[in-house]
Amino acid sequence: MTESAQVPAVEIRGVHKLYGSLHVLHEVDLVVAPGEVVCLIGPSGSGKSTLLRCINNLEKVQAGIIQVHGALIGYKRVGDDLVETTPRQTAKARQHIGMVFQQFNLFGHLTVLQNLIEAPIRVQGTPSAEAVERAKALLDRVGLADKHADYPAQLSGGQQQRVAIARALCTRPKVMLFDEPTSALDPELVGEVLDVMRDLAKNEMTMLVVTHEMGFARQVADTVVFMDQGRIVEHGPAAQVLDTPQHERTKRFLDRVS
Numbered sequence: 009m010t011e012s013a014q015v016p017a018v019e020i021r022g023v024h025k026l027y028g029s030l031h032v033l034h035e036v037d038l039v040v041a042p043g044e045v046v047c048l049i050g051p052s053g054s055g056k057s058t059l060l061r062c063i064n065n066l067e068k069v070q071a072g073i074i075q076v077h078g079a080l081i082g083y084k085r086v087g088d089d090l091v092e093t094t095p096r097q098t099a100k101a102r103q104h105i106g107m108v109f110q111q112f113n114l115f116g117h118l119t120v121l122q123n124l125i126e127a128p129i130r131v132q133g134t135p136s137a138e139a140v141e142r143a144k145a146l147l148d149r150v151g152l153a154d155k156h157a158d159y160p161a162q163l164s165g166g167q168q169q170r171v172a173i174a175r176a177l178c179t180r181p182k183v184m185l186f187d188e189p190t191s192a193l194d195p196e197l198v199g200e201v202l203d204v205m206r207d208l209a210k211n212e213m214t215m216l217v218v219t220h221e222m223g224f225a226r227q228v229a230d231t232v233v234f235m236d237q238g239r240i241v242e243h244g245p246a247a248q249v250l251d252t253p254q255h256e257r258t259k260r261f262l263d264r265v266s
């Protein structure tokens with residue numbers, strides 16, 4: 009298939025997001041190819057989390073469209089119009105997207121294994137035996153096979169975040185969104201989480217990663233996107249944006265964080 013005929017993994021066109029009168033995303037365009045790893049960087053408040061939340065339909069956009077593997081997020085086409093999807097249709101579209109948050113967001117009253125199999129069984133109707141088998145294989149992949157019966161509180165932050173990644177993968181998403189996945193971790197636990205993400209990237213997972221880990225961005229990202237004040241200011245190959253930024257705002261930001 010030629011490049012131009014390939015359906016993007018994520019396609020964002022002309023997106024605007026407002027919270028009341030606060031205009032948080034301005035005319036955002038971003039196309040992500042299958043298997044591409046995009047790191048989103050930028051100052052606090054620049055709209056990085058909001059953009060991920062819109063892709064995952066945790067927030068509705070006020071203008072523009074977002075498509076994941078050709079499926080509209082949050083809206084469906086009726087003739088020439090876009091109509092908001094029902095919660096059921098929304099849930100279906102979201103199955104293809106896995107999200108990992110800064111604060112892990114595991115279910116504290118469920119064991120590690122139960123955390124993983126909850127969505128596959130309840131949302132996707134996966135037979136329980138199959139979900140358990142898949143979950144165990146994923147726990148093995150993130151190095152936590154022996155922790156399946158533990159509760160989240162019994163694990164370190166790094167282990168909890170690896171469980172959260174395995175849980176997100178358990179619904180077999182086509183795209184993974186990471187919102188500062190290592191920011192809440194003690195420094196010595198950051199590496200084990202980045203290793204899991206590196207492994208995912210190597211295995212062709214499409215990933216959008218909000219991160220302050222410039223080393224990771226340089227090493228793993230295909231593309232780096234710099235956001236400021238709700239706009240994509242700069243977007244290009246990782247080495248180009250990180251080493252020879254074209255915009256003054258990108259330069260200033262990189263000088264501060266590195």
Ligand code: ADP
Nearest residue numbers: 027030032050051052053054055056057058059
């Ligand atoms: P970043 O992740 O880059 O730090 P955010 O996407 O969290 O930025 O926030 C962008 C802007 O939107 C900020 O000004 C923030 O205060 C505002 N914002 C984020 N979430 C909400 C919300 N639920 N309601 C109102 N304003 C919000």
Ligand code: MG
Nearest residue numbers: 056057058187
């Ligand atoms: Mg954020």
